[in-house]
Amino acid sequence: MEHPNATRMRQTMDAFMAGDTPRLLQGFADDVVWYAPGESPVSGTFHGHDGLARFVDGLNEASEGSMSLLVDDVLAGDRYVTVFLDITAERNDERLSVVVAQFASVDGQGRWDRCWFLPDKLAEWNRFFAGASSGQR
Amino acid sequence: MSEHRNVARIRSALDVYNTGDYDVMKAFLADDIVWHVGGNHALSGDYEGVDAVLGYFRDVRRATAGTLQVEAEEILANDRHASIFMHVTAHRDVRRLDVLLAEALTLDDQGRWSEYWALSNDQGAVDAFWA
Numbered sequence: 001m002e003h004p005n006a007t008r009m010r011q012t013m014d015a016f017m018a019g020d021t022p023r024l025l026q027g028f029a030d031d032v033v034w035y036a037p038g039e040s041p042v043s044g045t046f047h048g049h050d051g052l053a054r055f056v057d058g059l060n061e062a063s064e065g066s067m068s069l070l071v072d073d074v075l076a077g078d079r080y081v082t083v084f085l086d087i088t089a090e091r092n093d094e095r096l097s098v099v100v101a102q103f104a105s106v107d108g109q110g111r112w113d114r115c116w117f118l119p120d121k122l123a124e125w126n127r128f129f130a131g132a133s134s135g136q137r
Numbered sequence: 138m139s140e141h142r143n144v145a146r147i148r149s150a151l152d153v154y155n156t157g158d159y160d161v162m163k164a165f166l167a168d169d170i171v172w173h174v175g176g177n178h179a180l181s182g183d184y185e186g187v188d189a190v191l192g193y194f195r196d197v198r199r200a201t202a203g204t205l206q207v208e209a210e211e212i213l214a215n216d217r218h219a220s221i222f223m224h225v226t227a228h229r230d231v232r233r234l235d236v237l238l239a240e241a242l243t244l245d246d247q248g249r250w251s252e253y254w255a256l257s258n259d260q261g262a263v264d265a266f267w268a
Contacts, residue, residue, distance in 0.1 A: 079210075082218075101241030
């Protein structure tokens with residue numbers, strides 16, 4: 001039987017793929033801290049629901065809505081969850097295809113309160129999102 | 138629920154890592170391992186192959202005069218993947234590191250580490266430590 005936090009993480013990823021930002025944000029603590037690695041406009045530390053929404057908007061804008069996210073595997077415990085994601089996106093002639101390890105810690109209410117991730121090809125990630133215009137903190 | 142065998146295996150690997158016995162550590166790593174170190178510091182980047190990874194371990198140990206220690210807070214694993222959330226502490230001259238590091242691993246059919254990602258929840262502190 002799957003750990004409840006694994007199920008919750010799959011629901012969060014489903015909300016992201018559906019473009020349902022309000023449902024997506026329900027899974028996160030109000031004071032969530034989201035760390036995005038690399039050197040692009042969607043890199044840095046984003047705070048709270050507003051910050052996370054800006055990060056998501058930045059991804060969608062830079063990928064022109066083409067981002068696809070496939071959950072390969074979820075590892076979950078009571079305090080932490082790690083999800084392995086196959087992420088692809090296209091914009092004009094540019095194509096992104098990376099495996100991302102996404103980490104999250106869980107607060108007392110089962111919401112994600114700290115999140116951070118790392119693509120296997122960070123340089124490719126940086127190149128693709130270099131043109132993103134979002135990324136305000 | 139009983140602990141997955143790869144959890145116990147990783148616990149053993151971390152114990153070996155803390156001793157600095159990288160010849161023994163080598164048995165836990167696939168020959169063609171790819172090791173991704175996040176952040177923006179001198180050691181960030183990708184290390185390909187077991188010799189490159191062991192070289193990275195030795196660089197870290199040398200730079201911290203053997204003070205770097207890892208302590209797992211939680212280890213998650215199944216047959217294909219594992220994840221470790223660990224406290225990492227180290228000294229480097231007057232600089233002190235004390236962060237939570239998240240690690241993700243893909244495992245080969247022998248339970249050896251074949252791909253590795255690591256990133257801290259306070260990457261700025263890690264970058265400053267290695268600057």
